[in-house]
Amino acid sequence: xxxxxxxxxxxxxxxxxxxxxxxxxxxxxxxxxxxxxxxxxxxxxxxxxxxxxxxxxxxxxxxxxxxxxxxxxxxxxxxxxxxxxxxxxxxxxxxxxxxxxxxxxxxxxxxxxxxxxxxxxxxxxxxxxxxxxxxxxxxxxxxxxxxxxxxxxxxxxxxxxxxxxxxxxxxxxxxxxxxxxxxxxxxxxxxxxxxxxxxxxxxxxxxxxxxxxxxxxxxxxxxxxxxxxxxxxxxxxxxxxxxxxxxxxxxxxxxxxxxxxxxxxxxxxxxxxxx
Amino acid sequence: xxxxxxxxxxxxxxxxxxxxxxxxxxxxxxxxxxxxxxxxxxxxxxxxxxxxxxxxxxxxxxxxxxxxxxxxxxxxxxxxxxxxxxxxxxxxxxxxxxxxxxxxxxxxxxxxxxxxxxxxxxxxxxxxxxxxxxxx
Numbered sequence: 125x126x127x128x129x130x131x132x133x134x135x136x137x138x139x140x141x142x143x144x145x146x147x148x149x150x151x152x153x154x155x156x157x158x159x160x161x162x163x164x165x166x167x168x169x170x171x172x173x174x175x176x177x178x179x180x181x182x183x184x185x186x187x188x189x190x191x192x193x194x195x196x197x198x199x200x201x202x203x204x205x206x207x208x209x210x211x212x213x214x215x216x217x218x219x220x221x222x223x224x225x226x227x228x229x230x231x232x233x234x235x236x237x238x239x240x241x242x243x244x245x246x247x248x249x250x251x252x253x254x255x256x257x258x259x260x261x262x263x264x265x266x267x268x269x270x271x272x273x274x275x276x277x278x279x280x281x282x283x284x285x286x287x288x289x290x291x292x293x294x295x296x297x298x299x300x301x302x303x304x305x306x307x308x309x310x311x312x313x314x315x316x317x318x319x320x321x322x323x324x325x326x327x328x329x330x331x332x333x334x335x336x337x338x339x340x341x342x343x344x345x346x347x348x349x350x351x352x353x354x355x356x357x358x359x360x361x362x363x364x365x366x367x368x369x370x371x372x373x374x375x376x377x378x379x380x381x382x383x384x385x386x387x388x389x390x391x392x393x394x395x396x397x398x399x
Numbered sequence: 400x401x402x403x404x405x406x407x408x409x410x411x412x413x414x415x416x417x418x419x420x421x422x423x424x425x426x427x428x429x430x431x432x433x434x435x436x437x438x439x440x441x442x443x444x445x446x447x448x449x450x451x452x453x454x455x456x457x458x459x460x461x462x463x464x465x466x467x468x469x470x471x472x473x474x475x476x477x478x479x480x481x482x483x484x485x486x487x488x489x490x491x492x493x494x495x496x497x498x499x500x501x502x503x504x505x506x507x508x509x510x511x512x513x514x515x516x517x518x519x520x521x522x523x524x525x526x527x528x529x530x531x532x533x534x535x
Contacts, residue, residue, distance in 0.1 A: 279493025325492050326453040333445045358491050365487045384480050387473035
């Protein structure tokens, strides 16, 4: 499969469709994101389901595409994307963080084992070039467990989970869609500073709400968490709810506006009971 | 006897004027509510709601204009959508979603305002104190 990706990337180079390619690269037995300038560098190009490709680079808080654009102005960028990467690009473009005009996608589908390992609901991009679509993991065990709990049990569960938090901001830093310059999680108007664990559940609520309509379920926050807080459980549940209420899914269409930013006439809301 | 503390956000154009009318008409309503005047129900950031619970408030009331009557065209549309999402999120975190109530009260509905507040206070009394404040 990687041969096919390299071949397509080479074709993109030769036809002049792209000037640089951004993808994952094998480097000292590690997989790292990298820019490929020339055709013969492409032999190091790899595909992997786990390693993140798109990040917000700190402390400048610019997303990686903007940094590439700064270094190679006006260049056509080819990008080897998995399902999650494509959804991230669409959400970033929807929120005016990047322009999709200069980006040429090479869509790669993940295989079944990877999808199960990542607990991914949609392991393929819409723009699919290489690989075949496999069904994602729809039902999540942790979500089911949460829904089976009573309210008081849920509260004590989260109080235990959040009390482990060491406030490393790993979930926010790893998140490809947490691009705000001034983060509410750092401001003492919202949550007390200089305290571990942070205020429960205010600190985590800020992220959950801000990502309610943009989380694309990539799982970077949970993977980054050093104390294993199951952050995705709530994000996944809210994603389902937004789908129920507004018939909207993040990361599908760059032209479709988030339902929380529109009126009821533009995107109606269905009435429904919370679970 | 548990006396809940309730925070009310009332929009300047409808619900706050409704509360004013309730006062002028001498419609008695529960004194458990503390009202903050905001320009529009659409300005209510969900973080305000969570912050109130974090600080030990037992219930949050949001009053706005009826749908279609918003002074800013569609501010209350947004409030409705946000509150729906927040309610669900509170449920997953283990707080009763009934602790947040969004109601449409126009400037002419003083009586309705008093009734809505009394209902809400009665409901919160039934639910009990905010579990986040109990720990302090």
